Amino acid sequence: MSxxxxxEQEVIRRNSLAxxxxxxxxxxxxxxxxxxxxxxxxxxxxxxxxxxxxxxxxAGRIMSRRIMGKASFAELQDDTxxxxxxxxxxxxxxxxxxxxxxxxxxxxxxxxxxIGVKGFAFVTQVGEKSIHVKEFTVLGxxxxxxxxxxxxxxxxxxxxxxPEQRYRxxxxxxxxxxxxxxxxxxxxxxxxxxxxxFNERGYLEVETPIxxxxxxxxxxxxxxxxxxxLNIPLYLRxxxxxxxxxxxxxGFDGVYEFAKDFRNEGMDRTHNPEFTAMEIYVAYKDYKxxxxxTEEMVERVALALHGKTELQVGxxxxxxxxxxxxxxxxxxILEHTGYDxxxxxxxxxxxxxxxxxxxxxxxxxxxKLIDELFGEKCExxxxxxxxxxxxxxxMSPLTKKHRDNPELTERFELMVNGKELANAYSxxxxxxxxxxxxxxxxxxxxxGDDEAMFIDQDFLRSLEYGMPPTSGMGIGIDRLxxxxxxxxxxQDVLFFPQMKPEKKSEADSDEKFIEMGVPAEWVPVxxxxxxxxxxxxxxxxxxxxxxxxxxxxxxxxxxxTNPSMDDVKQWLS
RNA sequence: GACUCAGUAGCUCAGCUGGUAGAGCACAUCCCUUUUAAGGAUGGGGUCCUGGGUUCGAACCCCAGCUGAGUCACCA
Numbered sequence: 001m002s003x004x005x006x007x008e009q010e011v012i013r014r015n016s017l018a019x020x021x022x023x024x025x026x027x028x029x030x031x032x033x034x035x036x037x038x039x040x041x042x043x044x045x046x047x048x049x050x051x052x053x054x055x056x057x058x059a060g061r062i063m064s065r066r067i068m069g070k071a072s073f074a075e076l077q078d079d080t081x082x083x084x085x086x087x088x089x090x091x092x093x094x095x096x097x098x099x100x101x102x103x104x105x106x107x108x109x110x111x112x113x114x115i116g117v118k119g120f121a122f123v124t125q126v127g128e129k130s131i132h133v134k135e136f137t138v139l140g141x142x143x144x145x146x147x148x149x150x151x152x153x154x155x156x157x158x159x160x161x162x163p164e165q166r167y168r169x170x171x172x173x174x175x176x177x178x179x180x181x182x183x184x185x186x187x188x189x190x191x192x193x194x195x196x197x198f199n200e201r202g203y204l205e206v207e208t209p210i211x212x213x214x215x216x217x218x219x220x221x222x223x224x225x226x227x228x229x230l231n232i233p234l235y236l237r238x239x240x241x242x243x244x245x246x247x248x249x250x251g252f253d254g255v256y257e258f259a260k261d262f263r264n265e266g267m268d269r270t271h272n273p274e275f276t277a278m279e280i281y282v283a284y285k286d287y288k289x290x291x292x293x294t295e296e297m298v299e300r301v302a303l304a305l306h307g308k309t310e311l312q313v314g315x316x317x318x319x320x321x322x323x324x325x326x327x328x329x330x331x332x333i334l335e336h337t338g339y340d341x342x343x344x345x346x347x348x349x350x351x352x353x354x355x356x357x358x359x360x361x362x363x364x365x366x367x368k369l370i371d372e373l374f375g376e377k378c379e380x381x382x383x384x385x386x387x388x389x390x391x392x393x394x395m396s397p398l399t400k401k402h403r404d405n406p407e408l409t410e411r412f413e414l415m416v417n418g419k420e421l422a423n424a425y426s427x428x429x430x431x432x433x434x435x436x437x438x439x440x441x442x443x444x445x446x447x448g449d450d451e452a453m454f455i456d457q458d459f460l461r462s463l464e465y466g467m468p469p470t471s472g473m474g475i476g477i478d479r480l481x482x483x484x485x486x487x488x489x490x491q492d493v494l495f496f497p498q499m500k501p502e503k504k505s506e507a508d509s510d511e512k513f514i515e516m517g518v519p520a521e522w523v524p525v526x527x528x529x530x531x532x533x534x535x536x537x538x539x540x541x542x543x544x545x546x547x548x549x550x551x552x553x554x555x556x557x558x559x560x561t562n563p564s565m566d567d568v569k570q571w572l573s
Numbered sequence: 574g575a576c577u578c579a580g581u582a583g584c585u586c587a588g589c590u591g592g593u594a595g596a597g598c599a600c601a602u603c604c605c606u607u608u609u610a611a612g613g614a615u616g617g618g619g620u621c622c623u624g625g626g627u628u629c630g631a632a633c634c635c636c637a638g639c640u641g642a643g644u645c646a647c648c649a
Contacts, residue, residue: 068606130607148610
């Protein structure tokens with residue numbers, strides 16, 4: 001990287017780095033730095049009466065500085081928060097040589113640098129708990145300026161808000177936006193709470209294949225890849241359901257997995273191509289049991305995070321206190337449209353859709369039509385957590401038929417804020433029925449549904465050995481986190497959401513430009529007017545290039561002697 | 574994929590009807606020993622997203638593109 005591409009502030013920091021080394025200070029030391037206290041801990045527990053925290057060692061990033069002659073204040077941010085530090089020249093430098101304070105601290109350190117400090121806790125006259133620094137160590141020099149966010153009385157100034165930069169450079173987002181860090185701490189706490197609950201009950205956390213020869217367990221377009229030595233296509237899993245059920249066949253009575261799944265579909269506020277689902281399967285249970293289990297889990301997560309069940313989600317107040325209402329799909333449609341779908345034929349359902357202004361197409365079967373009715377007219381009404389139960393059989397090829405009605409299945413979805421949060425069944429364990437359902441999916445696929453499920457023969461074989469009655473549930477961890485942390489976009493609950501690749505402009509070295517005849521003093525100008533590669537110069541018109549060069553020289557008062565038109569032609573030839 | 578909005582200094586953003594590009598923070602030099610989104614003085618910093626067009630003249634108007642955000646559609 002040549003100096004010409006660096007901003008002024010980056011050049012200054014690189015110079016500071018060199019000066020530190022000249023002074024014999026290693027800006028990236030190797031040794032361990034043994035910390036014995038954290039910022040938030042001291043702020044919470046320091047008591048001048050008790051005189052505790054009188055020999056503390058902290059480490060973190062400098063986030064602000066206020067230099068006032070012989071004394072200075074700075075804020076240190078560690079992984080628990082920020083604490084103010086007080087530096088006094090004559091304490092940092094007890095001898096005649098004041099370099100460490102005047103040069104190193106005041107000039108060579110910058111906001112963003114990582115340092116370690118030793119000192120004692122005290123309270124300033126203004127009443128802020130601070131660290132009186134006796135000694136500091138440079139632990140990591142920062143060469144890029146951080147965005148500076150300031151805050152007073154809850155008001156934030158100059159916030160770092162550009163979504164693109166926040167997502168692409170999440171590390172910066174995390175450093176300067178503390179609430180972002182909090183979201184991700186909560187995300188982990190959600191997962192830990194669930195894991196705790198499952199383990200208490202003796203369920204086994206397992207891992208199943210991400211690379212699958214047959215992408216099963218859901219209806220979605222997969223990502224495809226290729227295994228070289230087997231010379232076969234492999235798919236990134238869209239779900240792990242069929243593998244977890246194989247484990248139930250194998251004799252585990254409770255298995256669960258927090259699984260990264262991958263779907264090759266659109267991206268928006270609630271969809272990322274890779275996302276996390278938790279699936280759990282428990283033998284000898286049915287979907288009614290699973291509803292109880294699910295609401296207990298969700299309530300427990302809310303309590304673990306917030307100590308209460310009522311949470312603000314966008315402009316809604318949502319109460320996760322159990323029990324949640326159970327509403328069958330038929331009741332839901334009846335309530336919100338006035339139509340009773342019970343016993344209706346495909347034609348009649350199509351008529352109902354037409355009457356309600358819902359678009360249909362001929363490939364839609366009964367199940368799909370009912371699903372549309374629900375999706376269009378009902379779903380968004382369920383703001384408070386609600387179980388919608390008893391889905392049509394066509395939409396649920398892995399679900400056991402309803403004990404009272406063979407057109408329905410024993411399935412529920414948990415709706416929150418008008419969105420699906422969890423999905424669960426009494427699992428279909430009749431291998432003959434399962435085979436027929438897969439065959440129906442094949443027919444759908446022939447009708448043009450490119451997301452109908454593949455037939456997984458090995459999965460069918462496993463069912464033929466016998467699977468106990470089982471209930472399974474899947475829940476979107478990203479969406480759950482969105483609800484629990486009041487974030488409206490999935491990008492805010494993923495550390496590194498999928499983005500379009502950043503355009504990276506490669507640059508040729510100065511030498512390559514000089515080789516083709518450009519005088520060294522003109523190379524930075526050539527770069528500034530937009531040519532980073534010598535290749536690109538071959539295509540430019542000499543006249544325009546000449547004008548741009550001289551124009552830039554004049555505009556920026558560089559005082560270079562303009563080349564002649566012939567010179568420029570020579571460079572380009 | 575359609576539509577709407579946005580892109581100006583490291584960050585947040587002004588920039589009128591087209592006429593020499595601005596502020597705050599950050600940065601640099603200086604003053605100040607308990608300050609606190611510190612203050613004061615001085616200074617440096619810009620491919621106004623890119624490429625065309627209109628014009629004597631474009632950050633601004635027109636066209637095309639790139640990137641992002643939002644809404645919708647598709648998709649669970």
